[in-house]
Amino acid sequence: MKYSRPITAVVTILALSATLVACSSGGSNSGAGSNKQTVTFWQFNGDQASITAYKSAIASFEAKNPDITVNMQIVPWSDQQQKITTALASGSLPDVSMMGNDVVAQYAANGSLVPLDSYLDGWSASEGIDVKQDMYAGDLSYYTYNGKLYGAPLADETRMLYYNTEFFQKAGLDPNKPPTTWADIEKAAVALKSVVSVPWSAPMSKQYVTVQTFMSVYLSYGASLFDSNGKCGLNTKEFKDALSWYTGLAKSGLTSPDAANLTANDIINQFINGKAGMLIEGPSQYNAIKNANPELFKNIRIAPIPAGPKGQFGFLGGWPLVMWNSSKVKEAAAKWIHFVTSPNGALSDIVQKVGILPGRKSLASKPPWTDAPYNQFADQLSRAYAYQYPAGPSPKMGEIETASIQTAVQEVATGALSVDSATNQLCTDINQILSK
Amino acid sequence: MSLALRLAGGRFRREFGGTNPWYYVTPAMVIVGLLTIAPLLYGIYLSFTNWSLNSSAAPQLEGVSAYRVVLSDSAFWDNLVRTIAWTVGTVVVEIVIAVPFALLLNIRTSVTGVVTGFIMIPWITPFVVLSYAWLFLYDGQSGPLHAFMQAIGLVGDSTPLASPTAALWSIILISGWKGIPFLTIALLATLKSIPTELYEAGSIDGAGRWKSFRSITLPLVRPTLGAMCVVLGVQAFYSFDLVWILTQGGPGSSSTILGIQLFQTFFTQASPGQAAALGTLMLLLALVLIVPILRATSRRT
Incomplete structure (x- = not known):
């Protein structure tokens, strides 16, 4: 044989590897012979x-x-x-x-x-x-x-207020009259504080669940994500009031002390394990609670999303x-x-x-x-x-919701930034994302 | 091996090149090439494209614009400072605990073997499992470690992971803790190789424990210590998983290190070009940081 040895070796091994690659990718494409x-x-x-x-x-x-x-x-x-x-x-x-x-x-x-x-x-x-x-x-x-x-x-999917009637009764609240406004929910949370460690498991973390909950607050305060020029429209009194109210829950201990670092599952588990009085979640949690904790499920009721000064805005x-x-x-x-x-x-x-x-x-x-x-x-x-109501969908929404709104909530809730500076930072970030 | 197999093997070797080294080297070279060199070169190529998935379907060469975007972003510099603090902090925690540990374990007692086995646990446990254990330890409502830290006034009501001032160092502790076993075992192996005659000679010359540690032990373990610092430092520099599971870089950006920024640039901002530029910069930075450490520690006395 006249081939040089290194070349034969390399070619043999490459051919073997090629066969392997061919085998492994063979299954994914439609067969050439049939019309399948x-x-x-x-x-x-x-x-x-x-x-x-x-x-x-x-x-x-x-x-x-x-x-x-x-x-x-x-x-x-x-x-x-x-x-x-x-x-x-x-x-x-x-x-x-x-x-x-x-x-x-x-x-x-x-x-x-x-x-x-x-x-x-x-x-x-x-x-x-x-x-x-x-x-x-x-x-x-x-x-x-x-x-x-x-x-x-x-x-x-939309979210509603799940609440535990047992805690409501113990706290002297009427279980047949769930909170209908954000002011009500805060009052209920203050009363619940004496009977359960987490009155309302409101998320303050860098997770989707935060914006999915907080959007019902800022829209109901009359804030909108974009202004009439399509730029960030959040630098308004309405948004700052909403942010201030929502993060105030963390500062006054009405949500979990770790709210700034909890995932959606953590929050749901707190409620299912009877460690939280209220939870805002979607329909699939109904069966989840029923299966995971049938005893607790007997005391669970569902109420509409509380309203703010401008009405009631559910998550879409x-x-x-x-x-x-x-x-x-x-x-x-x-x-x-x-x-x-x-x-x-x-x-x-x-x-x-x-x-x-x-x-x-x-x-x-x-x-x-x-x-x-x-x-x-x-x-x-x-x-x-939608988050950006009344504006239409934005191609940058995915980045805006994760990279900016949740971070702003987290930064105010943990005391890293004031409401004003977090809002300024938020609008700088959103406008930067929009201009790319 | 049975005789028939051995004969067949011998015939195979004779007919297909005998002890030709290319047969043995090529598979490893192909794998290393495909898995390491090719992605590295592709990454460097991408870093010159400023490819964004939101605007273009395929990468196009665009010079250094991706580097310009990354370097002109103040967040990059903040994250760089944090990453250096993170890397140095991790290695310091490792050295401060592993050196005494190794010295202790070098003294042969009846429990040495068992203890040596036990201290390997953090090293062999996957980051994901560790992270969840630490999430529990730091939990603001039921975490025993949080309760202790709160009692001595280090943190407030909430988990240190939700505190803008405590998040970074509380993860540095975990990162360092994870690396302790590796450094301990490496140092222990070196310590065992130091001939006892050296210490005997030292004590004859009147050297106390501290003196013999400084003049005999330290110089002899320094090359190991240096090499291990480089390995552990590089590992810390490229960290991502631990921070991502524990805080996702938060609260705000208080624990965002470069690994987190890289992930966010690619996945949240969908900008492979800028992510590649950031990755290439990290590679250059790691090289720049490694060389002086190796220089300093390989010098012998």
């Missing part, structure tokens, strides 16, 4: 109920569409932003994914998502109703960017399915999106199994969503608003 297409789907809910619900949805979808396979991958909510960013940078996006309503505009603006408008007529025809009419106005506003619709509403959460522009199987992906998000597809089954509110009005007007507690949440949903 694979739709990769990122699902963000890792709980058993959700996984079961989506698995059965996939089974019935594949039975109806034998030429399409759906490959579901669980990406937890806490990791989804990192996974999407990494996938964007490395070109490994799925065909279809869930998405937080607040960041749809961001990915629509950078051209990563496919507008769904061209599919809507077909969807309406198959359902026999105008699908756009069947979606909530708040969702449509969140998912529309430059006049095009980028998300198919799957589920909606929700997640649609979106289609990524990099998808090579767009027709199949659209079929799957429609199947999951339509009342004549799997939507009813999924939202019932998981215990969430459907993103379609026609479903929400039927049982079990007309029964307690879901009817209360559905009612609250009609008074739920």
Whole structure:
């Protein structure tokens, strides 16, 4: 043999590695011979109920569409932003994914998502109703960017006040008269202080739950995130009053002493373990409390979000399915999106199994969503608003909510900054993010 | 190994190049190249692009604009100061506790072996597990360590992790504590290699304990100490996980070190270009910091 030894060695090993690489990536693409297409789907809910619900949805979808396979991958909510960013940078996006309503505009603006408008007529025809009419106005506003619709509403979420009637009674409060204003909730918290260590588990940390709670306060004080020029609109008396009131809870010991460093789970656990009197959370906690602490559950009631000087402003959460522009199987992906998000597809089954509110009005007007507690949440949903209300969605919202609002709350609550300097810093940060 | 296998192995070796070193080196080189060198070069390339996922789908070369953005951000300089304090603090905690520990363990007693085993626990436990244990210890309502710190007036009602003044040093303590076993074991190995004759000779010359520690022990462990400081220092300099789990860089930015800023630049701000520039700057800084330490500690007396 005349080959030089090093070259033979290197070539042999490279060939072996190439074979290995080929083997490992062989499964993910559709087979060249058949017409079978694979739709990769990122699902963000890792709980058993959700996984079961989506698995059965996939089974019935594949039975109806034998030429399409759906490959579901669980990406937890806490990791989804990192996974999407990494996938964007490395070109490994799925065909279809869930998405937080607040960041749809961001990915629509950078051209990563496919507008769904061209599919809507077909969807309406198959359902026999105008699908756009069947979606909530708040969702449509969140998912529309430059006049095009980028998300198919799957589920909606809003928060309400959970309170423990046992503590209310012990503190001399009427359990049939829950607080209806922020002033009331503070009075109740002061009374509860003598019977429970944490009267209201109000979050002050750098976590989404902080802005998700605090937004109901600042909107109800009449503050708005953007001014008429589209710049930061928070440098107003209304916002400062809201920030001052909310962080005052931490300073007067009405929330957990560690509130500035607690996660959403920590806060929920405090309430479930009977260590907190009040909690603002979504509908899925209803079953969570029932399962985790049935004894405590007997004393739990749900009330609407308290109102401020300008009225009552609930949190508007929700997640649609979106289609990524990099998808090579767009027709199949659209079929799957429609199947999951339509009342004549799997939507009813999924939202019932998981215990969430459907993103379609026609479903929400039927049982079990007309029964307690879901009817209360559905009612609250009609008074739920986006963080940037009354402005439309901003492509920079994802960064603004995490990098600025939560940090401002945390800094005032821990005494690092005054309300004035935190507000100034907040607006400097928001304007800097907007100008990029 | 059975005879047949050994014969087959021998035939394989003869037919495919015998003891040709390339066979043995290439897999490691390919793996190191793919996993280390290639990402490093790609990172340096990205740092010259100012790529932002919000505005462009693919990176384009843009000179040093990403570096300009990073360096002109006052937060970078604040975080740099904090990272240096963090690195120095971590290594100081490690040295202050590990040196006496190693000296103690060098005295052979009936419990030495057991204790040596036990002190390895922080080192072998993953950061995530440790972090949750410390979250509990520091908890404002039920944490025993917090109760102690509050009693001696170090912190207020809430966990030190939620305090803008205490968050950084309370995580430095954990970071240092985690590195103690590694340094202790390395020092112990060096101490065991010091011939006892040296100490005997020293005592004949009239050297007391302190004198023999300064003139015999310290000079002989200094190269180990220096090398270990570099390893632990570099590890601390690039820290991310511990701080992220405990405070996410908060409250405010009071515990934001460069590792946290790097993560936020990439994931929250979706700016791989600037994140790569920051990463490259961190690499250069680590190199600049390492060289003088190695110089200072490798000198022999």
